[in-house]
Each structure stands twice: as C-alpha cells, then as structure tokens.
C-alpha cells in the first residue's frame with residue numbers, strides 16, 4: 001500500500017481544577033517524588049508506561065474523559081491537593097541551617113557543577129549510566145539541602161541509546177531523536193530573548209542554544225548545537241552522548257567546558273566554586289583563565305592560581321584508558337587561536353595536559369588536576385588508586401600524602417527507595433524521617449519494625465518486580481519470534497504470586513572488568529544450585545555495553561546463551577533496556593545484589609547502595625564503596641586478589657568463593673524458615689543492611705562532605721587570593737615560578753651527630769643545613785616524620801615535627817634545628833624532609849616538590 005501515513009494527536013484541555021499538573025510536569029521534582037508521578041500514573045497506567053513515564057508527553061496524550069473524571073473524583077482531588085501542598089512546602093523551604101555556615105549567602109556564593117551526563121529520570125534521556133545518575137543524585141541532594149547550586153551539561157538530541165537484545169543475544173542500539181518540547185525544559189531567556197552563546201571551532205563559529213530545567217531548588221542548564229544557523233555537521237555535535245569519534249568528543253567537550261562558562265556569564269551568574277565532575281568538563285578552566293587574563297590584566301600563571309583555587313575536580317576512572325586524551329595535532333587544530341588569548345605558547349599550553357602514559361596527547365584528567373586545588377576520588381579504595389595514578393602531578397610527594405582525597409558516592413534516597421518503604425516509614429516514624437538522612441543513630445529504629453511485616457513487605461516488592469520482568473520478557477521474546485510455549489518455559493519462575501524463590505540481581509554496564517560471567521566458571525555447579533527443588537534460585541541480569549565495546553557486547557551474548565540452555569531455562573533471565581526505571585524495580589525487588597568487579601577497578605559503584613537502602617543484601621567483591629560499606633553483618637564479601645595475581649587465577653579463586661558463599665551461606669540463610677514461614681537470620685541481615693547503608697551512603701551525606709571539605713574551603717581560598725585585585729594569586733604564581741626555577745639545586749644535609757640512642761625523657765637536637773639556592777628560609781618547611789615502612793617500602797608517618805630556622809652557617813647554608821623528643825619508647829624510625837611552603841597554598845604539598853634527607 002502506498003501513500004503517506006499521517007498522524008494527529010488529540011490534545012486534551014486540562015480542567016481548571018487540575019491546572020497545576022502542567023506545572024508539576026515542568027519541574028524535575030517529579031523525578032524523585034513518587035506522589036507527583038502517581039498523579040499521572042493513576043490517570044492512565046498503560047499510557048503512563050507508553051509515554052516512558054514522561055509527564056509532559058502524558059499530558060498531551062491523555063484522554064479528556066480521564067482528566068474530567070479525575071477532576072470530579074474526590075479521592076483523586078484530595079491526593080492532588082496533598083501532593084501540591086507538599087510540593088509548595090518543599091519549594092518554600094529555607095536552606096538547611098548548616099549550609100549557611102559553609103556557603104555564605106551574604107557573599108552570594110554559588111556552586112556550578114559541570115558534567116557530560118545527568119541521570120535524573122528515564123524521561124530525560126541524557127545519561128548513560130553510573131556517572132550520570134551520580135550527577136543527577138548530586139543535584140537532587142543539593143536541592144534538598146538548599147545549596148546555592150547550578151548544574152551545566154549538554155542536551156543530546158538522541159541521548160544515549162535504547163537497548164534491545166535479539167534472539168542471539170546481540171545488543172541492538174536504537175537512537176531515537178527526542179522532541180525537546182516534550183521534555184521538562186524551556187529555553188533560557190535573557191531580556192526575554194532566547195539565550196544563544198557560541199564557541200569557535202576551526203574556521204567557523206558554532207552557536208549554542210541554552211536550555212534550562214528546574215529541579216526543585218536548583219537549575220540545570222543544557223547546551224544544544226542543533227540550530228539551523230549551524231552547519232549540518234555542527235548541528236550533530238550534541239546528538240549523541242559518548243557518540244561519534246574523537247573529533248566529536250573534543251567538540252563536545254569544547255561546547256560543555258567553554259560554552260558552559262559562557263552560558264553562565266550570559267545569565268549573569270558568577271559561581272564562586274566550580275566543580276568538574278570527571279575530565280570531560282575540564283576545558284571550563286581554560287575559559288575561566290582566559291576571562292581572568294583579559295579582564296584583570298593578569299599573566300596566565302596568576303590567572304591559573306586564581307581559577308584553580310575555586311575549582312573542585314572529581315575523578316571517577318581507575319582505568320588509565322578511561323581518561324580522555326586528545327592527540328596534540330587535534331589540540332593544535334582546535335586551540336591554536338585560543339591559546340593566544342591565554343598568553344601561552346603552544347608548548348606551554350600542551351604541557352597542561354601532559355601525562356606519563358602519553359606524551360603526545362593532552363590528558364583531560366591532567367588538565368583538571370593542574371587547574372584545581374581540590375581533588376578527589378569516589379571511595380576510600382579509589383582515592384588510594386587515584387593518588388597513585390595521578391602522583392605524577394606531585395612528582396616528589398609520596399602517594400599516601402597526595403592532595404587527592406576521597407568522597408564516597410551516595411545515592412538519592414527519595415529516588416531509589418521503594419514507595420512501600422516510604423509509606424511504612426511515614427506511618428511508623430512520621431514524615432520527619434526524610435530529614436534524618438544524616439543521622440546514623442536514627443536508623444537504629446529499623447529494628448522496631450516487626451520481622452514478619454518486614455519480610456512480607458520485601459516479598460511484595462519482589463512480587464511487583466516479578467510481574468514487571470515477566471511483562472518485559474514476554475515482549476522481548478515475542479519480538480524475537482519465540483513461540484508461546486517457549487516463552488512460558490523461559491518465564492516459568494517469574495511468578496508474582498509465588499515469591500518464595502531466592503532471586504539474585506546483577507545489573508550494570510557490561511564492561512569486562514565487571515566480570516558478569518564470573519558466576520559461570522563452573523556451570524554444572526551453578527545449575528545444581530539454581531535447580532535445587534527445595535531451595536531454588538533465579539538470576540536476573542540487565543545492562544548495556546557501549547556500542548564500541550565488543551568484549552562488553554560479547555558478555556551479553558554469553559549470558560543470553562546460558563539463559564537459553566535447558567538446564568538454565570527460566571532460571572537465568574537477561575532483561576533488555578536497562579534504564580533508571582528498570583533499575584528502580586530491580587534494586588527494590590530482588591533478594592541479593594551481586595557485584596563482581598575486578599579489584600580495584602570499581603571506582604565506587606552505586607547500584608549496591610540503592611539495593612542496600614531497600615533491604616536487599618549485597619554480595620560483592622570488597623571493592624569500591626563496599627570496602628567501606630561491608631561491616632560483617634550487613635551482607636557478604638568476596639575477598640579481592642588484586643592485579644598482582646594472574647587474571648585467570650584470581651577469576652578462578654573469586655568465582656569459587658562466590659559459589660561457596662552462595663551454596664553455604666546465602667541459600668541456607670534464605671531458606672532457614674521459622675514457624676511463621678520466614679527467615680529470621682535473613683531479616684536480621686536485611687535490617688542491618690538498611691541501618692548501615694541508609695545514613696552512610698546517601699547523596700545528602702556525600703554532598704555535605706563536598707560542602708564542608710571542598711566547596712567551603714575552595715570558596716575561602718578563592719576569596720583570599722582575589723583580595724586587593726588578585727594580589728594573592730599574583731604573589732603565589734610568582735612564588736611558585738621562583739620555587740620551580742630554583743628547586744633542582746636546593747640541597748640539604750644533616751649536621752648534628754645523629755644520636756642512635758638517648759635516655760628516656762631526654763631530647764636530642766637535630767640540625768639540618770640547607771643550601772637554599774637563592775630561596776629564603778621562609779619559603780620552605782623542614783620536618784621530621786616518625787613512622788613505619790611497609791613491605792613495599794612505602795613510609796607512613798604517625799607523627800610529624802617542624803624544624804625552626806636557626807640562622808646561617810659559615811658556608812652560607814641556612815640551618816634549621818629541632819629539639820626532638822621521640823613520641824614512643826623503644827626503637828622507632830624517622831625521616832627528615834623539606835618542601836616549599838607558602839601561606840596562600842590550598843594544600844601544604846601542592847607544589848609537588850620534596851627533598852628527603
């Protein structure tokens with residue numbers, strides 16, 4: 001049949017009484033408030049699903065009759081009124097008191113948070129996975145706490161891809177263009193005009209439209225190059241998240257970093273703290289340096305000091321290959337004009353991105369580290385990994401004392417906590433529990449929930465998950481051409497009415513280091529465990545692999561293949577289309593959350609935290625956040641082996657341990673039923689999981705850590721350097737230049753007798769003579785550190801004493817002396833060192849120079 005297929009949408013008119021449904025649809029508050037979403041869902045559950053849980057789209061398509069009926073429905077109208085009143089009181093809430101202590105409203109302090117992806121809700125598809133969802137959770141917690149905060153990102157026309165999996169286990173990536181008018185966005189306006197900013201690419205100017213989204217108290221600004229003024233190729237710059245090639249990538253990062261700063265300026269916003277979340281956004285420091293040099297008649301180095309003092313950089317990637325590195329040739333193409341504005345020559349400029357594993361490339365992580373004074377990894381373990389990986393920035397500083405610290409990630413509780421829990425807490429604890437997320441003691445009251453109610457609530461969440469997965473799998477298999485009989489066989493254990501099957505979830509990005517196939521190292525044993533008639537199990541898998549990641553996609557095929565074998569049919573289920581909606585279902589509905597990363601590659605991981613706050617029990621390699629989260633009572637830990645072991649050996653060891661844990665601990669505990677039909681031990685562990693994970697690994701705790709330890713000091717540092725026309729920044733830059741030019745020839749020697757023993761209660765005088773090579777005694781600190789050396793020869797100190805300057809000796813050396821009283825009795829070890837020091841430094845070792853005697 002030929003001819004055009006036309007479409008027409010019959011759009012309803014909102015009844016006056018329901019007018020504010022439109023307002024709610026335009027505020028990403030809905031992304032974490034379940035009652036708001038409930039108002040749409042209840043009007044037409046099927047349509048709500050068909051619209052991808054997108055309220056704006058839903059309101060355009062919902063039938064007039066449904067709206068009219070709801071407007072007359074007393075119960076609906078009561079809920080509507082209650083939800084709106086909660087919304088209004090959220091919006092009118094003042095910032096938490098403690099915030100004002102750190103970020104001064106009098107000084108107009110403002111945090112700008114840059115990230116390439118934001119995962120707030122499945123209806124705004126501008127995220128791919130963990131990084132984006134973390135950024136979304138950061139924004140939501142910033143809103144909850146009332147932090148002066150704006151976020152900057154990109155608006156992708158096609159987002160990341162939607163995933164389907166065909167009958168052979170091939171991942172098919174679908175890119176669907178989004179209609180921006182259906183998203184909770186509006187063009188940012190300046191003087192009632194749509195705001196456009198530009199970036200210069202070789203031979204042309206690319207215009208960017210700035211969109212804004214409201215998310216509670218905060219605003220998210222998103223850049224979009226898909227404008228008719230731009231050349232066809234440039235319109236595509238913001239089409240796909242992590243799409244295209246390396247040229248697309250550098251263009252995107254120029255848009256995000258440079259365009260992002262320009263957008264904020266055009267909006268008359270003047271952040272005091274700039275947070276770069278992962279290296280993609282690092283170019284923002286260049287634009288800020290450019291502004292600084294032009295507006296204040298400063299040289300680049302002084303500008304850099306000023307900019308860096310107000311910059312926080314968070315790194316998320318423990319894999320060197322995961323960092324963006326742009327070839328020098330590419331950098332020259334894109335930056336040779338820009339560099340002139342910075343007052344640098346090309347070589348000086350390229351040196352900002354130099355890193356030891358690639359001297360021909362410009363490393364965004366290196367740039368971000370050099371241009372920020374506050375840096376962190378995202379868990380204790382990852383902080384340590386990052387300190388080693390990035391130690392080249394501070395070449396003479398031991399990694400243990402590196403300025404790279406850590407803030408462990410957390411998840412946004414209202415987003416990921418099942419509504420069943422929220423309702424139960426409302427009923428038992430009152431609505432105030434929402435304000436107790438920073439209070440560890442408060443959550444002890446979980447114990448007050450009777451075990452049997454606790455168990456049955458968990459079962460009903462599993463039941464919901466089972467219906468959802470069953471529905472999804474039926475669609476998936478039908479599309480792949482399976483017969484009804486085959487579908488029945490493959491979904492036979494997904495039973496909403498029979499939830500007494502131990503269900504294990506594994507959902508994450510399919511990257512090889514996450515080792516999704518670790519469970520299958522001994523398929524016979526696994527099959528025996530899964531099919532035990534008394535104590536069966538079901539394994540649910542979900543996750544996307546990046547379209548260019550062939551090994552990752554192969555893993556999906558492997559799991560799919562297992563799921564089709566007769567001995568695993570129905571026991572292993574691979575669900576397509578992992579997104580936030582499916583994640584919420586999985587992390588609330590399964591019994592156990594499995595995570596098997598290769599230590600220490602999991603920077604933090606957050607899905608296990610989402611599971612943990614819902615009483616799902618973690619079974620995970622002790623890596624990332626679980627290294628801090630596991631307390632011996634709240635889940636199970638697989639002992640990591642680390643990269644010093646042969647890969648095949650450690651996979652074998654860890655998979656054995658995993659299967660042992662399942663067979664001897666997890667399964668027996670789950671099926672150890674008392675007279676009331678539930679497992680007391682399981683409930684105990686599940687409660688321990690909520691109690692320990694809820695107050696420690698939520699995003700409010702994370703954001704407060706940033707506020708206290710990073711944002712507030714950065715704001716202070718920034719003000720200090722800016723005083724008197726940036727005198728501090730200029731002085732500090734000049735001082736660092738002086739230090740770096742003279743440090744190589746600084747030399748020190750010990751000139752006292754180096755006593756090997758003293759009597760208890762006595763002290764000894766240590767004297768060090770330093771050839772300062774033109775520096776002044778005040779430019780350095782001399783220290784005695786007392787400590788221990790580990791088997792790798794890494795010295796860690798437990799006490800530190802500072803020397804005093806004591807004039808010059810006859811050779812012209814500066815003498816420093818210390819009246820040393822060893823802190824302990826008996827034999828102990830100490831070392832003597834010196835390093836450059838200045839009162840304006842943000843971190844005592846930031847110059848990265850140190851001499852050990």
Ligand SMILES: *Cc1c(COP(=O)(O)O)cnc(C)c1O
Pocket residue numbers: 128129130131133507508509578579580583584604605606607608610
């Ligand atoms: C939480 C989440 C992730 C990140 O999970 P990890 O544990 O870090 O692997 C990825 N994708 C979705 C959809 C999520 O909700």
